[in-house]
Amino acid sequence: MKCVRVNLKEAEKVKKKLTDLEVFDDNYLVEKDEQYIYFPINGIVNDYEIVDKNLDRKRNHLSFEDLLKNKLEDEEIELISKSFDVIGDIAILEVDDKLLDKKEFIVEALLKSNKNIKTVIRKKGIHEGVCRLQDYEFLGGVENYEALYKESGILVKLDVRKTYFSPRLSTERLRISRQITPDENVLVMFSGVAVYGLIIIKHSKANLVYCVEINEDASKYAEENVNLNKFSNKIRLFCGDVNEVVPKIGKKFDRILMPLPKTSIDFLDLALSHIKKGGIIHFYCFADEQEVVKIVSSIKERCKCEILGIFKCGQASPRIFRYCIDFRVL
Ligand SMILES: C[S@@+](CC[C@H](N)C(=O)[O-])C[C@H]1O[C@@H](n2cnc3c(N)ncnc32)[C@H](O)[C@@H]1O
Incomplete structure (x- = not known):
């Protein structure tokens, strides 16, 4: 199982942090050796060393x-x-x-x-x-149906029936955040309850993140989430169709995220006309291993670009994966 390994001196502080992040797995016993303490975790932790270790389950606790x-x-x-x-x-x-x-x-x-x-x-x-x-x-x-969720140090409130949200994308959101260089202006198309935007602000030194979402309920939660995390000076929220909102923002961006895997191809031209030269697009799609190659070719036909990577970041069915194609527009 996954454990956080820290020096004994830090034990109390780290246990409190893991409990606050709701990733401390209380079903298992903590273990120590002469130098380290091992805390069982059941979620994603970024700031500490993670090791695999078999800890004993607490007595009387049935899984x-x-x-x-x-x-x-x-x-x-x-x-x-x-x-x-x-x-x-x-x-x-x-x-x-x-x-x-x-x-x-x-x-x-x-x-x-x-x-x-x-x-x-x-x-x-x-x-x-x-x-x-x-x-x-x-x-x-x-x-x-309304939940308050913690992910990678941020709080997200949402109604699962009225908004799209997947906790399974937490690793992917961190992957993107870690690529962002200081002072970037980032556009998150299809931003939902603003979770990508919040994670980007928390884990990068981006200048501003612009989030555009068509669902009014998701937009209301996004506003609440920006306030909950005290990020209002770093995130600009827009409720509406990206086709109408993005041209009105009237900016070109250093980076654009397109997390709408089913139909993001329909919005590629919009993204291409609002990315700076040298900027990066994170293009999501559902495809099998052959189809993704064709999608990459069609991106290359539509713009001069350098493909930075093709990442599997989820699975929709046995053969169909959620891919993120990262490319730099030249
Ligand atoms: C797959 S969800 C992703 C939401 C969010 N990025 C996340 O990861 O939690 C796609 C989102 O795009 C929004 N959407 C779909 N078409 C849109 C459009 N034309 N303009 C703006 N938002 C749109 C949907 O309402 C939905 O919230």
């Missing part, structure tokens, strides 16, 4: 999987426990219809094994429409 044994088949348990996300105190499951008659056991096991979870819902269908919204069904606990 989600333990609690479901004898109620569900092993394969069913594996499928559920591998595929669920937690956003704040909301657990989002992918549960097949045929397991719905066992939902009481599943909810009870989740609430008992993970004290931070208060609400259990399941995905219904896929992300749909211009705003990429996902339908959910309430399974148990407290019926609530």
Whole structure:
């Protein structure tokens, strides 16, 4: 399992920091040796050394999987426990219809094994429409859809039914933030509740981040999130269609993010006309391993550019991946 390893002298301070970030895994015992202490974690941590170490589970603590044994088949348990996300105190499951008659056991096991979870819902269908919204069904606990989530040192508030948000992109957001050089002006198209913008401000020395989002609910949360994190001097929010808003901003940017993998190709010309010479575009798409090569070729046909990298940053189905194509416009 993943642990943070720190010098014994720093133990108290680091434990508090991990607890504040909600990544300290209270289900396991902390271990020490002569020089170091090992803290179990269940989330992404950037500022400390991460090591793999097997820590003992606390006595009397039964895991989600333990609690479901004898109620569900092993394969069913594996499928559920591998595929669920937690956003704040909301657990989002992918549960097949045929397991719905066992939902009481599943909810009870989740609430008992993970004290931070208060609400259990399941995905219904896929992300749909211009705003990429996902339908959910309430399974148990407290019926609530608004979450306060911590990621890489920032706070994000959102309603899972009214806005798009994926905790699975946290590593990708950090990957982008770490490339940003001081004083860049960055445009985040399709910015949702402004999570990319917040992470960029937290983890880079960007000058200003401009966020454009069409969904009014997401834009309201974005405003709240900018205030929650006290970043209003660093982020400019715009609610509307990028096709209308971006030309009105009237600027060229050092970097443009295009996190709308299903249709970002339709907005490539817009991005190309607002990127500075030498600027970088992060272009997201869904594709299989052959299709992504064709997408790269079509980008090269539309502009003179240098491809900096093609990154797999998620999986939509067994063959289809979420890619980010990073390229510099020459
Ligand atoms: C896949 S989500 C990504 C949201 C956010 N960047 C994130 O990672 O959490 C795409 C977002 O683009 C927004 N969107 C779709 N078409 C748009 C357009 N033409 N102009 C502005 N925003 C748009 C949707 O409402 C949605 O919030």
